[in-house]
Amino acid sequence: MPLRHLHDLTDDVLARAARIRLACFDVDGTLTDGRLFLDSEGREQKAFHVQDGQGLVLLKRAGIEVAFVTARGGTVAVARGRELGVQVFTGVKDKLAKVQELAAGLGIGQDEVAFMGDDLPDVPPFLAVGLAIAPADAHPWTAQHAHWRTRRAGGQGAAREACDLLLGSQGHAPIFEGGTA
Template identity: 90%
Template structure:
């Protein structure tokens, strides 16, 4: 798969991406645009990009484990994760501890783990994982710790760029046999 639609791919980023076996994603600001919609009853709504979902499905098909890790509670991320067949962890106060736990459970060293996030609670994970990815609109205090930054914004295809990077560096062409995002 060509990498021509991706940018700023240093040899270091390519080598890091080629090792990844577990990809963890923050939800708000990464898989969504970060805005929270609350109705008069306090029920939350979020918008997800279908291309991000397709990328996550392709990662799973390629044998890369995928997890959503969010500090917020709520059922929206759980519903999206269920739809995609992805593990979802909500209300997580210490994202790094959860990332370590997932990696250890899979027998993976941290160099084989990627984390994509956009704000300060993601920085501890960025400092330890093999590949830290930030969407284009990540907060600057967080983005400075990323190994790579997408062109697209959170909730607008940024996660798909990350998925494409992992798939391409590991030699996986898109698989077109069914499954929806």
């Protein structure tokens, strides 16, 4: 898959992306734009970008495991993960420990893990994984630790850029099959 639509792809980033077997994503600010909508009952609503969902489905079809790892609780991320067929871990206090647990369960090293996040709770996994990715609008204190930043903002297709990087670096062509993203 051509990677011409992506930017700042160094040989190091491409080499890191080519090794990834597990892709973990923060939710708020990464898969969403970070805004939280609460109704009068306190029920949460979030908007997800359909292209991000398609990218996540393509990763799974290419044999790359996908997981959502979020500090927030709630059912919205769980519902979106169920729809896409990805693992979802909510209320995670120690994201690095969860990522390490997931990698160990798959029998892979941290260098085979990608983590995409946008704020301070995402820094510990950034410092440990093989490929740390931040959306364009990630907080600067977090973004400085990323191996690569997307052009798009969280919830606006940033995760799709990350998926395209992983797929393209591993030589996977787009798979056009039906399904919901």
